[in-house]
């Protein structure tokens with residue numbers, strides 16, 4: 180029986196990771212990439228691949244040694260993955276096959292077509308051509324325009340600049356503007372001078388971005404009150420200047436699973452880059468979709484149903500988790516976007532952020548409270564033993580509340596929590612949503628506005644040892 184035809188649109192981090200993971204499990208797929216070759220353009224800059232997300236995907240793809248070799252630790256993911264698909268294949272349109280529903284025909288800009296695709300994966304980024312098959316959601320302007328600036332080979336061409344930025348990053352955050360610099364593996368420096376401005380600002384602000392004085396005008400108009408060194412960095416990053424508008428999609432985009440088609444990465448959930456999660460989430464998507472497809476291929480029941488059905492089950496399972504993860508990260512990114520451009524995250528422009536300046540103000544203290552998500556519902560436990568251990572902890576919590584004179588009445592699976600995160604340890608299991616607990620010895624109604632709680636499961640008898 181022939182293999183199902185899997186087409187991945189886009190050779191970005193998401194598409195490449197998926198293709199590699201499938202390839203490792205002998206599931207063939209073809210990547211169609213609009214650009215003419217792997218070396219066509221600079222493949223992006225320094226990206227922070229998190230150990231439990233982006234790096235985990237690389238590990239499963241058998242590419243961690245290559246990542247470690249190439250990383251500083253930045254991930255020029257598409258270079259590392261080195262996957263050759265069909266280059267110069269810009270997808271123009273997709274039609275569902277009328278005779279064989281659930282399969283798709285693709286038309287490309289070079290006039291070619293591919294027919295009978297059993298699984299079409301849109302990993303084609305922000306302006307995905309596959310997305311409209313699943314949702315009418317489109318990216319919208321996030322209110323920020325970034326002027327990307329490059330200075331190449333700075334240690335040779337501009338040692339002052341090289342030394343000032345060092346080997347890491349430099350940031351300045353302020354109300355409505357920010358400057359971010361990063362050293363690249365190539366020795367170049369890439370910067371973003373970003374401003375909160377309307378969508379047409381880049382065209383209408385009166386700066387000709389191709390003119391030699393574009394940087395001077397940018398600095399004079401928008402960063403003039405910053406420290407001299409910071410301004411000098413912008414002025415001396417002379418090798419390239421590209422205005423980039425930041426786009427995003429609504430938080431919580433979702434769709435009803437559709438046979439034979441799905442989305443990965445930015446195509447599914449475009450976020451602004453202000454928490455540095457985009458590539459990690461994209462690679463986590465690829466990992467989950469690959470795992471779901473591989474699991475179906477290898478499962479006992481898979482043999483009893485058709486490939487089409489197996490793919491549909493895998494896609495539905497993947498999308499369920501992916502959409503939740505996307506929403507969580509999109510929320511964090513919206514928060515990050517506000518933080519980067521607000522005075523509450525403000526740092527002084529006039530002081531170097533990488534070195535203590537000679538005019539640094541004494542007694543300046545900056546305190547932050549960082550809240551992290553903690554735990555997950557126990558039904559997401561990775562094993563039965565972990566589930567039972569967590570349940571036992573929750574029962575103890577229930578008992579201890581009772582000893583304190585409270586009856587906890589909201590025993591729902593979403594309220595019984597566990598935590599196995601070794602990097603973020605505290606209580607291994609715990610109860611949440613205590614607003615419906617009542618004083619056991621109460622004499623009157625609780626005063627709660629809505630009637631809720633899971634009365635049928637209130638274990639008062641057990642708690643009273645009856």
Ligand SMILES: Cc1cc2nc3c(=O)[nH]c(=O)nc-3n(C[C@H](O)[C@H](O)[C@H](O)COP(=O)(O)OP(=O)(O)OC[C@H]3O[C@@H](n4cnc5c(N)ncnc54)[C@H](O)[C@@H]3O)c2cc1C
Nearest residue numbers: 189191192193213269270303304444445452455456457458
């Ligand atoms: C300025 C900037 C800085 C960022 N910094 C970070 C960071 O520090 N950390 C981080 O985690 N994330 C960062 N991100 C986000 C990150 O780059 C993206 O989330 C990530 O690249 C998404 O990967 P992807 O594979 O889904 O899409 P993409 O990387 O966009 O890849 C999509 C691919 O599809 C191809 N394609 C598009 N349309 C078609 C078509 N019609 N036919 C065929 N091929 C097509 C494209 O050519 C491209 O190769 C940043 C983004 C920007 C814009």
